[in-house]
Amino acid sequence: MRNRITEMFGIEVPIFGFTHKPEVAIEVTNAGGMGALAASYYQPDELERILTDMDEKTRGRPYCIDVLFANKVGEVVPLSERLKALPKEHIDFVEKILDDAGIPALPPDVEAQMLREKPPGHGHTEEGVLEVLEIVVKHPQARFVLSAMGAPPAYVVDKLHGHGIRVGAMAGSAEHALKHVHAGVDLIVAQGSEAGGHTGTISSMVLWPEVVDAVSPIPVLAAGGVGSGRHIAAALALGAEGVWCGTIWLGSSESELSPDMRKRFIAARSQDAIQRKYDTGKPLRGLRSKWTDAWDEPGAPEPLPLAAQKLLVAPALKRLELANAADYMGYMAGQVVGRIKDERSIRDIMDGMKSECVAVLEGLSATA
Template sequence: MRNRVTDMFGIEVPIFGFTHKPEVAIEVTNAGGMGALAASYYQPDELERILTDMDEKTRGRPYCIDVLFANKVGEVVPLSDRLKALPREHIEFVEKVLDDAGIPPLPPEVEAEMLREKPPGHGHTEEGVLEVLEIVVKHPQAKFVLSAMGAPPAYVVEKLHSRGITVGAMAGSAEHARKHVQAGVDLIVAQGSEAGGHTGTISSMVLWPEVVEEVSPVPVLAAGGVGSGRHIAAAFALGAEGVWCGTIWLGSSQSELSPGMRKRFIAARSQDAIQRKYDTGKPLRGLRSKWTDAWDAPGAPQPLPLAGQKLLVAPALKRLELADAADYMGYMSGQIVGRIKDERPIRDIMENMKSECLSVLKALGSQA
């Protein structure tokens, strides 16, 4: 495949693989696409080690870094001040959910480590993102930085451009896309509401051509419900010049999911990917679980704003992870989860997407 996006980055196919797992980003990159690593949650020294390893294993190929420039974060409070900073009603609710489920408390050494880390929500702040970017600019193969929750400030765009880095931003509406372009970004990711993680309310079929028309001639990647070659062909038909995929990689044994969670993803239906605010305080689509059911039940408190909700649930989510309580763990998931039927290597997923897209485009060409 050759178009403006492949030429922009020197990649073989315009498939961008969003992930929290460096190994997945490496596999997508080495398969001819571009891996996009979510970097906002890593500690600075940890991120430096990860990017150094990615540089070596991608053998000179470019990769993407995803950051979170959230417009409204709220006050970021250290985890040590959690009890006095949060409403008692919310703390008691979370503790009851975990106690009723028999989830053990955090081991002292894990709690001590969490207290030393960046406060929950810090990675969404401008300060937190700038800390990440200070490390990213030291790695020449990090050719693309995407802002996933809002437009990056113009001065950040200028700084990245001065280092030869392409800048993109994710948009859930044509209005947001226009603001991103006004901030100077080079590429827009139009994310439909079917996507996993933080999403808007407009579906991909409607959103993609709206954004393409709004920001032309700026190139657009299509996101939200992409997990096959047919989806890529549809994105091309609607004016996009590439795709941004996330959920489809989670069924792979190379993903960040535990074996128990991977089984849940393989068994999940599309309607099991629901949009709630319970993990971050902002609408986030993830897999339904006993955790989300508890928050949906009558009498549950309303979620707090972003920084407060992350402060509230951070210890709880860590407890669930350590207990491997798969029934209570949701994880971010798009509605494309219904297509995950088995464990497959990332390379196989990429090759199937490429070959199916080519077959569909040839078939459509012959029909025309």
């Protein structure tokens, strides 16, 4: 396929693969698309090692870095001050969930490591993003930076352009997309409410053409519910010039999920991907679990805002992960999770999406 997106980045197909795991980003990139690594949660020295490895394994191909320029973060508090900074009601509620589930306390070495790391929510702040970008600009194959939660400041866009890096931003409405355009971005990712992670309220079928019309001639990637070649063809028909996918990779053999969590994703239905504020303080779509069920119970406290909610739940989520308490672990998931039926490789998923898209487009052409 050849269009403005493939020409802009020198890639074979306009499929962008969002992930928290470098290996997934590498595989999507080497399959002809562009892997997009969520970088805000890594420590600076860790990110440097990761990008150096990605440079080597992608063999000169470009990749994307996803960051979180949140418009409203709230006060970021060190984990060491958690007990003083948070309401006792919320702390007691979280502890009760863990105690009732029999989840062990954090090992001392893990707790010490978390105290040394940047505070929960720091990656959403402008300071935290700038720390990431200082590393990103040293890696020429990082050709695209996407702001996933808000408009990037114009001075940041200018700085990245100065390094030859294209800049994009994610939008959940046409109004948001126009703010991003005014900041000087090169493309927009229009993310429908079906998507995993932080989303708006407008569905993809409605949102994609609205954003395309609003920001023309800026190119648009379609996100939210994309997991097959038919979805890609639909996105192209609605005016997008490529797609941004995240959930569909989570059932792959290379994904960051544990074997038990991967089984949960394969068994999940579309309606099991629910939107709640329990993990970050902002609406986030993820897989329903006993953790979300507990927060849904009558009498549960209201979630705190970002970044206080992240400070509240960070130790709890780590304890659940270490205990491999899959029934309590949700992870981000879009409604397209219902399409994950078995464990496949990233290469197989990419090949299937490409071939199905071609078949659909050829079939529609013959029909017309």
